[in-house]
Amino acid sequence: MAWTATNSEGYAAPAALATDVVVLTVRDAGLLALTVGRDGGAERALPGGFVGAGERPLDTALRKLHEKTGLQAPYIEQLGAFADPDRDPRGWIPSIAYLALVPADTEVPDASARWMRARQPAPLAFDHEHVLAAAVERLEGKLWWSNITVGMLPGPFALSDARRVYEAIAQARYDPATFGRDLKATGLIEATGEQRAAGPGRPAAMYRFTSNRPTWGAGRRKRIAA
Amino acid sequence: MAWTATNSEGYAAPAALATDVVVLTVRDAGLLALTVGRDGGAERALPGGFVGAGERPLDTALRKLHEKTGLQAPYIEQLGAFADPDRDPRGWIPSIAYLALVPADTEVPDASARWMRARQPAPLAFDHEHVLAAAVERLEGKLWWSNITVGMLPGPFALSDARRVYEAIAQARYDPATFGRDLKATGLIEATGEQRAAGPGRPAAMYRFTSNRPTWGAGRRKRIAA
DNA sequence: GTAATAGTGTCTTTTAGACACTATAGC
DNA sequence: GCTATAGTGTCTAAAAGACACTATTAC
Numbered sequence: 299m300a301w302t303a304t305n306s307e308g309y310a311a312p313a314a315l316a317t318d319v320v321v322l323t324v325r326d327a328g329l330l331a332l333t334v335g336r337d338g339g340a341e342r343a344l345p346g347g348f349v350g351a352g353e354r355p356l357d358t359a360l361r362k363l364h365e366k367t368g369l370q371a372p373y374i375e376q377l378g379a380f381a382d383p384d385r386d387p388r389g390w391i392p393s394i395a396y397l398a399l400v401p402a403d404t405e406v407p408d409a410s411a412r413w414m415r416a417r418q419p420a421p422l423a424f425d426h427e428h429v430l431a432a433a434v435e436r437l438e439g440k441l442w443w444s445n446i447t448v449g450m451l452p453g454p455f456a457l458s459d460a461r462r463v464y465e466a467i468a469q470a471r472y473d474p475a476t477f478g479r480d481l482k483a484t485g486l487i488e489a490t491g492e493q494r495a496a497g498p499g500r501p502a503a504m505y506r507f508t509s510n511r512p513t514w515g516a517g518r519r520k521r522i523a524a
Numbered sequence: 525m526a527w528t529a530t531n532s533e534g535y536a537a538p539a540a541l542a543t544d545v546v547v548l549t550v551r552d553a554g555l556l557a558l559t560v561g562r563d564g565g566a567e568r569a570l571p572g573g574f575v576g577a578g579e580r581p582l583d584t585a586l587r588k589l590h591e592k593t594g595l596q597a598p599y600i601e602q603l604g605a606f607a608d609p610d611r612d613p614r615g616w617i618p619s620i621a622y623l624a625l626v627p628a629d630t631e632v633p634d635a636s637a638r639w640m641r642a643r644q645p646a647p648l649a650f651d652h653e654h655v656l657a658a659a660v661e662r663l664e665g666k667l668w669w670s671n672i673t674v675g676m677l678p679g680p681f682a683l684s685d686a687r688r689v690y691e692a693i694a695q696a697r698y699d700p701a702t703f704g705r706d707l708k709a710t711g712l713i714e715a716t717g718e719q720r721a722a723g724p725g726r727p728a729a730m731y732r733f734t735s736n737r738p739t740w741g742a743g744r745r746k747r748i749a750a
Numbered sequence: 751g752t753a754a755t756a757g758t759g760t761c762t763t764t765t766a767g768a769c770a771c772t773a774t775a776g777c
Numbered sequence: 778g779c780t781a782t783a784g785t786g787t788c789t790a791a792a793a794g795a796c797a798c799t800a801t802t803a804c
Contacts, residue, residue, distance in 0.1 A: 301531050301532050301533055302531065302532045303529045303530060303531035303532065303537040303538075304529060304530075305527050305528065305529035305539045305540060305615075306527050306528045306529065306539070307527055307539075309540070309574075310576075310577035311529040311537055311538060311539055311540055311541075312529075312537060312538045312540075312541050313531045313532070313533075313537055314531060314535070314537055314538075315537075315538050315607065315618055348535075349607070350536075351536035351609070351616060352609045352616075353609065354607075354608050354609065355605065355607045355608075355618075376604050376605065378602050378604050378605065379581065379602065379604065379605035379618075379620045381541065381575070381580075381581045381620060382580050382581075383577070383578045383579065383580060389531075390577060390578075392541055392581075392605075392618065392620075394605045394607060394618075456756085457756085457757090458755075458756075472794095473794065473795065473796080474755095474756080474757080475757075475758075475759090475794095475795085475796080476793070476794060476795075476796095478756095478757075479793090480792090480793075483792090495801095495802065495803095496755090497754080497755085497802085497803070498753070498754045498755070498801095498802060498803040498804070499753090499754045499755025499756065499801075499802055499803080500754085500755055500756040500757075500800060500801035500802055501755090501756080501801070501802065502755080502756060502757090503756080503757085682783085683783085683784090684782080684783075698767095699767065699768065699769080700782095700783080700784085701767095701768085701769080701784075701785075701786090702766070702767060702768075702769095704783095704784075705766090706765090706766075709765090721774095721775065721776095722782090723775085723776070723781080723782085724774095724775060724776040724777075724780070724781045724782070725774075725775055725776080725780085725781045725782025725783065726773060726774035726775055726781085726782055726783040726784075727774075727775065727782090727783080728782080728783060728784090729783080729784085751804105752803105752804085753802105753803085753804085754801100754802085754803085754804100755800100755801085755802080755803105756799100756800075756801075756802095757798100757799080757800070757801095758797105758798080758799070758800090759796105759797090759798080759799095760795100760796090760797090760798100761794105761795085761796090761797100762793100762794080762795080762796105763792100763793080763794075763795095764791100764792080764793070764794090765790100765791080765792070765793090766789100766790080766791075766792090767788105767789080767790075767791090768787100768788085768789080768790095769786105769787090769788085769789105770785105770786090770787085770788100771784105771785080771786080771787100772783100772784080772785070772786095773782100773783075773784070773785090774781105774782090774783080774784100775780105775781085775782080775783095776779105776780085776781085776782105777778105777779085777780085777781105
């Protein structure tokens with residue numbers, strides 16, 4: 299039996315407001331998305347939940363993200379609303395989707411959680427394949443113009459770490475020299491002054507993003523206000 | 525008294541789902557937004573309304589747009605959800621915002637409707653100043669990378685018409701020769717073969733966008749998949 | 751020493767900006 | 778003819794791509 303709701307004016311109202319969170323990371327040169335199992339559903343789904351009365355949807359998303367990944371403040375931004383009337387068989391339940399990026403070594407406490415290839419997912423419940431596709435497209439589009447990867451590269455990182463992340467997202471190979479020059483040219487990262495020696499080879503200089511809030515870089519979006 | 529709603533599971537639910545539409549156009553070298561008056565409210569607001577049960581929010585937005593402007597199919601895209609709990613004094617009413625672009629000569633049948641400067645609006649109701657700012661930012665960001673201006677330039681247009689629209693949005697001056705070269709290079713427009721003679725001067729060749737659905741152009745977003 | 755990874759310098763190609771010049775209309 | 782608008786060609790500047798070369802570590 300489908301859920302329904304009626305408001306104090308006597309008209310039909312949404313039965314609930316949901317959030318869904320697309321959690322992405324890069325591991326082994328591949329882009330992965332986090333999915334969870336559902337009670338009484340064969341297909342897996344994106345993590346998410348209902349927005350409580352008086353709660354900001356972003357806080358709902360952050361809360362769910364913390365429950366699944368233990369992370370407090372990675373990169374997160376709103377993807378948009380998915381609210382077509384038949385998207386949820388339980389009833390009229392609009393969803394606000396968020397995109398969150400987390401580091402590759404994130405441990406997932408939730409027992410039912412699995413990482414899945416983001417570009418060729420297994421069938422997902424609701425409209426979640428749609429949501430996931432929108433998330434991947436958003437990530438690809440903002441890759442070189444924003445600090446969106448700060449969620450995957452939070453701490454001090456070497457330029458080669460960053461390059462592997464960018465290559466997995468763009469599905470391209472970058473020349474190491476050109477990559478470093480262009481990433482520095484965005485103005486979004488700064489040297490920490492540290493070095494990291496891991497195995498053989500010259501130790502790498504470490505960098506960090508100057509902000510972990512969503513920010514645009516110096517990418518050439520054709521001079522606005524010359 | 526605030527509106528409330530309870531769903532069939534016994535929990536609080538949103539009192540309604542709203543859409544707001546930011547309608548933008550360029551007139552006299554300025555970017556303008558459409559606002560309407562409200563019953564019992566001093567401040568003006570963006571056009572919008574409640575999503576009916578079983579209705580797609582996009583259809584609600586298109587319906588409202590048609591009521592206010594008489595237009596059927598301009599450029600429209602979702603801006604995002606605005607759903608903080610205190611955004612509407614009437615109660616818990618999330619809103620899905622849309623960005624629509626219309627030609628400069630659009631006649632507005634709604635008697636209370638007025639065009640307002642989009643970048644320095646008078647105070648607006650609810651969180652509508654926020655929504656409007658997000659719309660302007662979206663438009664600026666996509667200007668050179670998409671066919672977003674097809675709503676403002678629907679029919680056959682001269683390159684000089686397009687240049688005036690782009691200059692008003694970017695708040696910049698473009699060299700006519702370079703402008704034409706770069707707009708053609710996006711691959712989003714095509715020549716109609718017609719010419720337009722208006723007053724003195726050589727007649728202008730006419731162009732049109734090849735699609736009026738949201739589309740990305742050949743703008744250099746750093747070679748994805750080289 | 752060799753192998754492995756990090757980083758610099760510079761040449762070439764592509765894209766964007768500036769601007770001189772030509773073309774076609776009304777008067 | 779003059780003025781106004783449209784359109785072409787080309788030089789310069791800036792950004793991106795390719796790649797040779799140097800630097801520092803483990804062994």
